[in-house]
Amino acid sequence: MVGKFELLKSSKKHKGRAGILHTAHGSIETPVFMPVGTQATVKGLTPQMVEDTGAQIVLSNTYHLALRPGSDLVEEMGGLHKFMNWSKPILTDSGGYQVFSLSKMRKISDDGVEFRSHIDGSKRMFTPESVIDIQRQLGSDIMMPLDICSPYPCKRNQLEKDWIQTLAWEKRAKAHWEKAPGKQLLFAIVQGGMDNGLRKESAQALIDLDFPGYAVGGVSVGEPLDEMNEITAHTVPLLPEDKPRYLMGVGLPENMQFCIEQGVDMFDCVAPTRLARHGQVFDQEGGRLNIKNAQFQRDQAPIDPSCDCYACQHFTRAYIRHLFIAKEVLAITLMSLHNIRHMVRLVTRIREGILAED
Numbered sequence: 001m002v003g004k005f006e007l008l009k010s011s012k013k014h015k016g017r018a019g020i021l022h023t024a025h026g027s028i029e030t031p032v033f034m035p036v037g038t039q040a041t042v043k044g045l046t047p048q049m050v051e052d053t054g055a056q057i058v059l060s061n062t063y064h065l066a067l068r069p070g071s072d073l074v075e076e077m078g079g080l081h082k083f084m085n086w087s088k089p090i091l092t093d094s095g096g097y098q099v100f101s102l103s104k105m106r107k108i109s110d111d112g113v114e115f116r117s118h119i120d121g122s123k124r125m126f127t128p129e130s131v132i133d134i135q136r137q138l139g140s141d142i143m144m145p146l147d148i149c150s151p152y153p154c155k156r157n158q159l160e161k162d163w164i165q166t167l168a169w170e171k172r173a174k175a176h177w178e179k180a181p182g183k184q185l186l187f188a189i190v191q192g193g194m195d196n197g198l199r200k201e202s203a204q205a206l207i208d209l210d211f212p213g214y215a216v217g218g219v220s221v222g223e224p225l226d227e228m229n230e231i232t233a234h235t236v237p238l239l240p241e242d243k244p245r246y247l248m249g250v251g252l253p254e255n256m257q258f259c260i261e262q263g264v265d266m267f268d269c270v271a272p273t274r275l276a277r278h279g280q281v282f283d284q285e286g287g288r289l290n291i292k293n294a295q296f297q298r299d300q301a302p303i304d305p306s307c308d309c310y311a312c313q314h315f316t317r318a319y320i321r322h323l324f325i326a327k328e329v330l331a332i333t334l335m336s337l338h339n340i341r342h343m344v345r346l347v348t349r350i351r352e353g354i355l356a357e358d
């Protein structure tokens with residue numbers, strides 16, 4: 001049944017859990033890592049390659065697709081799944097984060113947010129309703145409501161203003177979605193910055209509205225790791241047990257064990273593909289190797305001898321280093337493939353650990 005979240009097992013050692021979220025384009029085993037395909041593509045990889053990494057769902061970006069090529073065009077082309085040839089689930093974010101991080105001008109009112117496109121400077125407006133309509137045209141499986149992602153650091157009175165405005169928008173988004181909910185799910189986004197009290201108020205108000213899933217936004221915005229961990233540990237357990245919990249924008253190898261143990265079910269992060277474009281690959285322990293380093297010039301080993309990805313099964317560090325230095329696109333493809341597979345394997349191992357507990 002679409003929207004149902006089956007909690008298979010809760011750990012007795014920590015707050016982690018293993019579950020299955022059912023969507024219109026298939027079921028997702030959680031915890032899950034979602035590769036990011038901002039412009040309706042996971043950079044450098046074909047959809048078949050993404051699927052071969054074991055990725056079960058990809059994230060795409062409402063802000064970027066609304067500006068270019070436009071949600072009307074994507075709809076005309078048969079929706080996002082058909083347009084990008086990805087038949088598994090897709091989550092689209094609301095565009096709120098990008099409006100605040102990319103656009104040149106923005107003006108917030110009760111109504112929504114007015115901004116200038118970072119592409120051509122044209123004036124645009126996102127409202128809670130229009131953002132739902134755009135995501136309906138895209139046809140994603142999980143939609144996110146328009147929100148204000150408070151910066152870090154941020155004064156308490158600004159944080160308070162931001163989450164209260166976000167809550168008002170989320171109420172409107174939900175009312176608009178409920179007129180014809182269809183098979184697309186709508187998650188809520190908890191805000192409140194690094195303030196435990198505001199996080200609690202935001203979470204409680206949203207729980208009262210009963211969304212199909214809950215996200216924690218406003219993390220991974222430049223705060224130190226210990227603050228991110230503290231707010232995650234405080235906020236995630238406030239969210240309903242029987243709903244999926246999504247920690248937005250988080251997903252480095254070193255974050256996974258801790259965050260899953262706090263009860264997070266879903267992660268997304270651009271890091272695996274972004275790091276690959278900068279020549280960085282995850283090693284067996286989740287550290288980084290810089291493929292450009294001279295030490296790899298004659299290195300016959302794969303990136304990670306314990307990895308089962310296509311790159312590690314067929315190519316040496318010496319060869320990938322050569323490709324990267326020669327600026328061959330295949331270098332980026334192979335490193336992206338490996339980095340995503342690393343994240344998928346890591347999360348799968350933690351999930352299996354929870355399921356194997358007595």
Ligand SMILES: [Zn+2]
Binds near residue numbers: 307308309313337
């Ligand atoms: Zn690999």
